[in-house]
Amino acid sequence: MTEHTDLLIIGAGPAGxxxxxxxxxxxxxxxxxxxxxxxxxxxxxxxxxxxLPRQAREQREALLRMSTIHxxxxxxxxxxAGAKQLLVENDERGWTxxxxxxxxxxxxxxxxxxxxxxxxxxVTGAGGLQALIKGGMPVAGERVVIAGSGPLLLASAATAxxxxxxxxxxxxxxxxxxxxxxxxxxxxxxxxxxxxxxLFDARYRTATQVVAALGHERxxxxxxxxxxxxxxxxxxxxxxxxxxxxxxxxxxxLGYALDGQALAVDAWQRxxxxxxxxxxxxxxFGGSELALVExxxxxxxAVGARQAAQALWPRRARWQGFARTLNRAFxxxxxxxxxxxxxxxxxxxxxxAYADLVGHRDWxxxxxxxxxxxxxxxxxxxGGAVAHLFGWQTPAPRPPFSPxxxxxxxxxxxxxxx
Amino acid sequence: xxHGRVADVIVIGAGIVGAACAQALARRGQRVLVxxxxxxxxxxxxxxxxxxxxxxxxxxxxxxxxxxxxxxHGPHLPDGCAYRSNGTLWLAAxxxxxxxAQTKYDTLQAHGVACELIGxxxxxxREPALREGLEGGLLITGDGILYAPxxxxxxxxxxxxxxxxxxxxxxxxxxxxxxxxxxxxADAVVLAxxxxxxxxxxxxxxxxxxxxxxxxxxxxxxxxHTLVELGYVTxxxxxxxxxxxxxxxxxxxxxxxIGASRQFGTTDPAVEGWMLAKMLKRAxxxxxxxxQLNGIRAWTGFRAASPDGMPLVGEHPQRKGVWLxxxxxxxxxxxxxxxxxxxxxQMFNEASPLRAAPYLPERFAGGLAHA
Amino acid sequence: MPELMLxxxxxxxxxxxxxxxxxxxxxxxxxxxxxxxxxxxPLCGMGICQECRVTIDGRRRLACQTxxxxxxxxxTQP
Numbered sequence: 001m002t003e004h005t006d007l008l009i010i011g012a013g014p015a016g017x018x019x020x021x022x023x024x025x026x027x028x029x030x031x032x033x034x035x036x037x038x039x040x041x042x043x044x045x046x047x048x049x050x051x052l053p054r055q056a057r058e059q060r061e062a063l064l065r066m067s068t069i070h071x072x073x074x075x076x077x078x079x080x081a082g083a084k085q086l087l088v089e090n091d092e093r094g095w096t097x098x099x100x101x102x103x104x105x106x107x108x109x110x111x112x113x114x115x116x117x118x119x120x121x122x123v124t125g126a127g128g129l130q131a132l133i134k135g136g137m138p139v140a141g142e143r144v145v146i147a148g149s150g151p152l153l154l155a156s157a158a159t160a161x162x163x164x165x166x167x168x169x170x171x172x173x174x175x176x177x178x179x180x181x182x183x184x185x186x187x188x189x190x191x192x193x194x195x196x197x198x199l200f201d202a203r204y205r206t207a208t209q210v211v212a213a214l215g216h217e218r219x220x221x222x223x224x225x226x227x228x229x230x231x232x233x234x235x236x237x238x239x240x241x242x243x244x245x246x247x248x249x250x251x252x253x254l255g256y257a258l259d260g261q262a263l264a265v266d267a268w269q270r271x272x273x274x275x276x277x278x279x280x281x282x283x284x285f286g287g288s289e290l291a292l293v294e295x296x297x298x299x300x301x302a303v304g305a306r307q308a309a310q311a312l313w314p315r316r317a318r319w320q321g322f323a324r325t326l327n328r329a330f331x332x333x334x335x336x337x338x339x340x341x342x343x344x345x346x347x348x349x350x351x352x353a354y355a356d357l358v359g360h361r362d363w364x365x366x367x368x369x370x371x372x373x374x375x376x377x378x379x380x381x382x383g384g385a386v387a388h389l390f391g392w393q394t395p396a397p398r399p400p401f402s403p404x405x406x407x408x409x410x411x412x413x414x415x416x417x418x
Numbered sequence: 419x420x421h422g423r424v425a426d427v428i429v430i431g432a433g434i435v436g437a438a439c440a441q442a443l444a445r446r447g448q449r450v451l452v453x454x455x456x457x458x459x460x461x462x463x464x465x466x467x468x469x470x471x472x473x474x475x476x477x478x479x480x481x482x483x484x485x486x487x488x489x490x491h492g493p494h495l496p497d498g499c500a501y502r503s504n505g506t507l508w509l510a511a512x513x514x515x516x517x518x519a520q521t522k523y524d525t526l527q528a529h530g531v532a533c534e535l536i537g538x539x540x541x542x543x544r545e546p547a548l549r550e551g552l553e554g555g556l557l558i559t560g561d562g563i564l565y566a567p568x569x570x571x572x573x574x575x576x577x578x579x580x581x582x583x584x585x586x587x588x589x590x591x592x593x594x595x596x597x598x599x600x601x602x603x604a605d606a607v608v609l610a611x612x613x614x615x616x617x618x619x620x621x622x623x624x625x626x627x628x629x630x631x632x633x634x635x636x637x638x639x640x641x642x643h644t645l646v647e648l649g650y651v652t653x654x655x656x657x658x659x660x661x662x663x664x665x666x667x668x669x670x671x672x673x674x675x676i677g678a679s680r681q682f683g684t685t686d687p688a689v690e691g692w693m694l695a696k697m698l699k700r701a702x703x704x705x706x707x708x709x710q711l712n713g714i715r716a717w718t719g720f721r722a723a724s725p726d727g728m729p730l731v732g733e734h735p736q737r738k739g740v741w742l743x744x745x746x747x748x749x750x751x752x753x754x755x756x757x758x759x760x761x762x763x764q765m766f767n768e769a770s771p772l773r774a775a776p777y778l779p780e781r782f783a784g785g786l787a788h789a
Numbered sequence: 790m791p792e793l794m795l796x797x798x799x800x801x802x803x804x805x806x807x808x809x810x811x812x813x814x815x816x817x818x819x820x821x822x823x824x825x826x827x828x829x830x831p832l833c834g835m836g837i838c839q840e841c842r843v844t845i846d847g848r849r850r851l852a853c854q855t856x857x858x859x860x861x862x863x864x865t866q867p
Contacts, residue, residue, distance in 0.1 A: 035836055037807070037856045042835055047810075048803040074854065081691055091850065109837045121819050121830035131834030132853065135807030138814060217828065218817070348832075349839060351825040361456070361583070368462050368567045376635055376714050376839035381832075398689050400713055403635060403839070405848070406702065407709040412695035416660065635842070635849055671824070712849050 002085070002096045005031040005070070007302055010077060010250065011105030013041020014288045015280025015295035017059045019103045020069050022299030022308070030069045031097065033088065035076045035402070039063065041107055041280075042127060043155075043288050049163050050134035077250055079399030081412055084275070087399075094408025101275045101302045104251050104263065105295060108244035108281035110152070111384045114346045114354065115240075115339040116212040122219025122237050126156040129239035133159050140164030142236040145222045147171040147210040150243045150330045160239070168235050170201075171208040171224050173242070174330050179206050182329035185322075209336065213238050242332060245384050246282045252396040259284075268309060269298035277302050286323030293319060337389050346389070347382040349375020354389075363392040376403050425451035428594055428604040430586050430618070431611030433461035434566050435743050437573035438754035439608050442762050444578035451604065452574060453594070455585040459612045460750055461566045463719020465631065465667055465677055467644055468562040468752050469506050472525050476728055476776030481749065482531060483772055484756030485560055491755065498568040500670050506561035507536070507545065507643035509664070509704060510553040515648040519556040532559045547640050547705050556648075563644060563667060566751045586611075589618045592739030606765060609734075610743040612722040612750075613685075619734065621786050624745050626720040628681040630693050635712045638672030647704060662697040664704045674711065676701050678748070680721075689716045723747045724782075731760045731777040735786055741765060742779050793861040808852035808863055809834065809841050820852055821866035842866065 007023050009016045012034035020032045032039070038046045044056035063069055072090065079087040085098045110125040117123070124132060126148055133139055144165045146153045149172060157167050172179060207226055214221040214232065221234045246262040256271040257264040262284040269277045279294035286294075293316045300309035340346065342355035352372040360366035363373065363386060372386070373379035373394070378401075383394040400409065425448075429440045432454035440450045468488055472478040488501075495501045510516040519535060526533045534557045541555050542548060574581055588595040593603035609615050613626040647664040660681040667675040679697045694716055702708045724730060724745035734740040741764070743757050760777060763770035779786060792801045793811065800815035809831045812818050819830045820841045831841035834853050841852040844864040852863075 036854060038805075045835075046805070047807065048805045079691055087691070091848075091855070109835065110833060112833065112838070119823070119827055119829065121817065121828055124831065125833050128832055128834035132807070132809055132831055135834070135853065136803060136805070136810035136814070137807075137818075138810075218830075348823065348829070351823050351827070364458060365456070368458060369571065374633075374715060376712075376842065377837065378714065381838050398716055399691065399694075400716060403712040403714045403849075405709065406632075406634070406698050406711055406713050409632075409698050409713060410695055410702070410709065412691035414692050414696045414699065416690075416692050637849075710848060 002098055003031075004098045005029050006099070007031070007101050007103070008033065008086070008097060008099035009103045009105060011041065011107055011280065011282075012036070012039035012071065012073075013105060013107050013280060013291065014044060014059070015107070015291040015298070016041070016103070016105035017063055018292045018295030019105060019279055019299035019302070021059070021062055021066070022296040022305075023303045024066045024068055026303035026305065027068060028303055031072060031099075032063070032069055033072045033075045033077070035074065037074050039071060039073065042131060045131055045134045047134040048136045051162065076402040076404070078401055078404040078408055079412065080253060087408065087412060089404055089408040094405065094411045096411060102254075102277065103269075103298045103302055104254075104256070104276070104278040104282055105280045106247040106250055106282045108246050108285060109380065109384075110241035111243050111245050111388065112240070112381055113242050113336055113339055113388060114344050114385055115210055116341050116344050117215065117219070118213055118240070119345055119348060120213050120215050120219045121217070122215065123213050124237070124239050126152050126239045126241035128241065129237065130156040130159045133163050139237065142166065143168045143234065144237045144239060145169045145171065145233055145235045147208075147222070147224070147238060147240040148242045149173045149332060150241070151326065152241060152244070156239050165237070167203055168233055169224065170204045171210060172204065172206045173209045173333050173336065174206060176206040178329045178331070182325060185325055209333070209339070210238070210240055242336065243330060244281060244285050246284065248282060249380075249397045250401055251278060251282065253399070253401060267313065268301040268306075269294055270301060284323065285327065286319060287326070290316065290319035290323055332388070340389070346385050347372035347375065349377050349382075352382075357386065357390070363394055366392070378402070422602055423604060424602045425449045425580070425604045427451075427606045427608060428453060428592070428602060429608045429610055430589075430594065431459075431609070431614070432570060432574060432581060433459050433610065433612060434570045434573075434751050434754045435746060435757055436608070436610035437570035438758040439610055439743050439761055440579050441573040441576045442758035444576045446762070446766070448578065450579045451602070452579060452581045453584045453586055453596075454581065455614070456583050457614065459614070460719050460721055461570055463629070463631065463717060464566060464748070464751060465665070465675055466564045466566045466751050467506070467667060468564060469644075470526065470531050470558055470561060471749065472522060473727065476773075477749075478525070478529060479772050480753050480756045480760075480777070482529060483759070484753045485562075487755035487759070488562065488564070489560070495564070495569060496572060498565065499572060500565040500568070501562065502564070502670055503560065503562040504668065505557055505559045505643045507645050508556040508558070509548070509645055509647045510555055511647065511649070512553055516553040518648050519554065523556055526558065533557060534559065545642060545645065547707050548645070549704060549706050552704070557643065561644065563669070564751070586618060589737070589740055591737060606739055606741055608741045608743055608761070612744060613720050615722065615742070615744045619737070619740070621736075622730070622742070622744065623725050623782050625682060625723045626685050627723040627747065628679075628684055628718055628720055629677065629748070630679040630689065630697055630716065630718050632676045632694065632698065632713045632716045633669070634674040634676070635714050636672035637674065637711055641666055641668040641674060644668070645704065647700075660693065662693070662700045664701045666701055666705060666708070674708070676708070685720065687718050689718055721747045721750070728776055729753065729757060730779040730782070731757050732764050732774060732779050735780040735783055791857045791859040791861070793857050793859070793863055795863045796865060802857050806857045808843065808845060808855045808857055811857050811863065812841075812843070812852055812865065816865070819865060
C-alpha cells in the first residue's frame with residue numbers, strides 16, 4: 001500500500017512543526033512523521049509531567065488545525081523503497097510513502113560517553129532523565145546528580161527539581177572561564193531555565209568530571225573529580241550527557257552531504273540533493289529558536305515561496321550567533337577520552353569492553369572482531385562514543401534504519417529493478 | 419624496490435580459507451606471511467554454517483572431512499568463535515521433497531554421517547515455530563555453526579604467521595607486487611582471496627554471487643536447529659537467475675540469522691529491498707511467526723562461485739608457484755580445514771585425505787590457458 | 790486513568806504516561822538483562838539506545854516511545 005504526499009517532513013520537533021506550518025500556506029499535502037508518541041521533538045516533549053511552554057502548545061494547536069497537514073506519530077523510517085519513496089512503520093503496520101519534496105528534521109541525540117558503572121540502572125542521559133520524567137517517571141524525593149556538559153544539564157536539573165527531586169550536584173566538565181563567558185550573554189536569550197541559571201548556585205560546579213557511577217545492582221553514588229580532588233556523593237540517579245550529536249543517518253542514506261558532523265545545507269536549507277531539505281539540530285546544534293526559523297525557511301523554500309524564506313535569513317543569522325557562542329563555551333575536554341577503564345563497556349547492546357576495542361584500525365575492523373555496533377541501537381550510542389574516543393567515523397547506514405518488524409520489510413516490492 | 423624473500427609461503431587473503439591454509443602451513447613449520455587488503459569479504463558477511471552437503475560425491479567428501487576437522491578444532495576455539503553443534507534440519511514441504519530427504523538420508527547413512535528422518539508431527543514438536551503442514555525433515559546432527567571472523571583470527575594467531583595489511587596488485591609465480599610498488603617473494607604463493615582472485619588472475623572462472631542476510635533482535639529459544647528448505651538444494655547451485663531459499667539459523671545470542679539469496683552479475687554491495695523482501699517472504703512461509711519479530715541489521719556479501727560449484731584447490735596449471743584455494747561459493751567456512759588439508763598434500767607431495775582430482779584447477783584447463 | 794498489566798500485575802497510571810515510566814511506577818524501573826547478565830533500565834529516554842526494549846502485547850517495543858493504554862500487557866525481558 002503506497003501513500004503519496006507532496007511534501008514529507010521527517011521529525012515533528014520545533015523545526016519540523018515550523019516547516020509544516022510554513023509550507024501549509026501553499027495548500028500542498030503535507031505528511032509530518034515522527035517516531036515519538038506526540039509531536040514536539042525532545043525539547044517540547046509532552047507528557048503527564050511535562051511543562052509545555054506556551055509557544056509549543058500554540059505550534060501544536062496550529063498544526064492540528066491544518067487539514068492539509070497529516071501528522072503520523074510513533075512512525076519510524078525503515079528503508080528507501082525506491083526513488084523518492086520510503087518504507088515506514090508504526091506500531092500497527094508498515095507501508096510506503098512517496099513524496100515530491102522532503103525535509104529532514106531528525107534532530108539530535110545526546111553524546112553518551114562510557115565511564116565505569118554507566119550501565120547501572122539509575123544512570124541515564126541528562127536529556128534522557130528529562131524525557132523520562134516528562135513521560136511520568138517519578139523522581140520526588142530522589143537525590144539526583146547531573147553531569148557531563150552543556151546547557152542541557154541545566155534544563156534537566158530544572159525539570160527534575162520541578163518534579164520534586166533533590167539536585168545534589170550539577171557537574172559541568174567545561175572550565176569556569178568558558179562557562180562564565182557564555183553566562184554573560186544569557187540576558188539576550190529568552191529561555192526561562194537559562195535565566196534561572198546562576199554561577200553562584202552552590203550545586204553547580206565547573207571543571208568537574210564524572211569518574212564513576214557506584215553501586216551493585218543499581219546506582220548508589222557517584223565519584224566526581226575536580227582539579228585532581230575526588231569526591232563521592234550518595235545519590236539515586238545520575239543523569240549524564242556530553243552535548244548533542246546530529247541525527248544524520250537518514251540523511252546519509254538519502255545521499256545528503258555532511259558538513260562536519262551535521263547535514264550540509266545551503267541558505268535555503270537545501271541539501272546537495274534536489275528537492276531534499278533539512279532543518280534544525282540535524283544541520284547543527286543551535287537550540288529551539290534556531291530550529292524554528294530554519295524549519296520555516298525550509299518549509300517556505302520547499303514549496304517555492306522564496307521571498308518568505310529569504311525574509312527569515314536575518315533571524316536565522318541572529319540565532320546562529322547564539323549557537324556559535326554555545327558550542328565554544330561547552331567544548332569537550334580531551335581528558336574525557338580517559339574516562340573508560342579497560343573493563344568499561346562501550347557497546348551496551350553487545351557488552352563490548354573498552355579494552356577489546358583499543359588497537360583496532362577502524363570501526364569496521366573493530367565491529368567484525370568484537371561485534372561492537374552490531375546490536376539493536378545500530379551503533380547510535382557506541383558510534384558516538386568511539387568517534388569521540390578513537391576518532392572512528394561510522395559509514396552511511398544500511399536498511400533497516402531502525403529495528404523493524406519483518407512484516408514491514410515484506411511491504412517492499414519484490415519486483416527487481418529493470 | 420625490494421625483491422625481498424619474506425617468507426616460505428605468502429598467503430593472499432585473511433578470510434577463513436586463507437586463515438586455514440596459513441594455520442596448516444605454520445603448524446608444519448613454514449614461515450607464513452598473510453597479506454590482506456582489508457576489504458572484509460565473504461568471511462565477514464556469511465552465515466558461518468557448517469554443513470555436510472551431498473549434491474555430488476566430491477562435495478560430500480570435502481564437507482564431511484571438513485566437518486570432522488571442525489569437530490577437532492572445536493574444543494580449542496575461544497568463546498568468541500561461538501562454535502555450536504546444533505545440527506541442520508532440512509525441511510520438506512511436500513512428498514516430493516520428502517523423497518529427496520529420504521535419498522539424502524540413504525546416502526549420508528551409507529557414508530557414516532549421523533542423521534535422522536523426521537515426520538510431520540515430530541517436526542513440529544522439535545521446532546514449534548515451523549508452520550503446520552510441512553511434510554517432515556532430515557536432521558543432520560553433526561552439522562554446526564560458528565562465527566567466522568573470530569575463527570579466522572584464531573587461526574591466524576598461530577606461531578609462524580605474520581600478518582600485513584597490504585593490497586597485492588600483481589602475482590608473478592611465487593612473487594607478488596604490492597600497491598606501493600614493493601615486490602615480495604617466497605617459495606610459494608597461495609591465492610585465497612575469494613572474488614578478488616580474478617583481479618590477479620583474470621583467467622580464473624570465478625564469478626561473484628551476491629547474497630543478502632538479515633539478523634533479528636534476541637528471541638532465545640525460538641529455534642533450535644539451523645533450518646534449511648530442501649528446495650535450497652535445487653536452487654543454490656543450478657540457478658542462473660536470482661533465487662531465494664529459506665535458511666534460518668539460531669545464533670547462540672538468541673538472534674535469528676535469516677538467508678539465503680543468490681544473484682549473479684553484480685558487485686554492488688547495497689542492500690536491495692526487492693531481494694530482501696523476497697528472501698524474507700520465503701522464510702516466513704516456513705515460519706509465519708517470523709513476521710512479528712524485529713530485524714535489526716541487513717547486509718550483503720559475495721560468494722566466489724566456480725562453474726561446477728566445487729572450489730579450485732591446487733597449483734595453477736599455467737602459473738608455477740601459485741597455489742589456488744578459491745571458488746568455495748557458500749561452503750567456504752565449512753570446507754576451509756578440508757581445503758587446507760587437500761592443499762598441503764599437494765604442496766608437500768604427501769598422501770591426500772581426499773581424492774584431489776575433483777578440486778584441481780586444471781579441470782578448467784581450457785579456460786586457464788589464457789593466463 | 791489507563792490500567793495496564795505489568796509483569797502480570799495490574800497498574801493504574803495517569804493518561805499519557807510512558808511505559809518506561811510505568812516500569813518505575815510498577816517496579817524497579819528495569820527493562821531487560823544484557824548479554825553479560827547486567828540488569829538494564831531506560832538510558833536515553835528518546836528511542837535511540839534500545840535499552841528499554843520490552844514486550845508489549847506480544848511484540849518487542851521501546852518502553853520510552855510507547856504510551857500506556859488501557860488493557861495493555863507489558864512484560865519486561867528476563
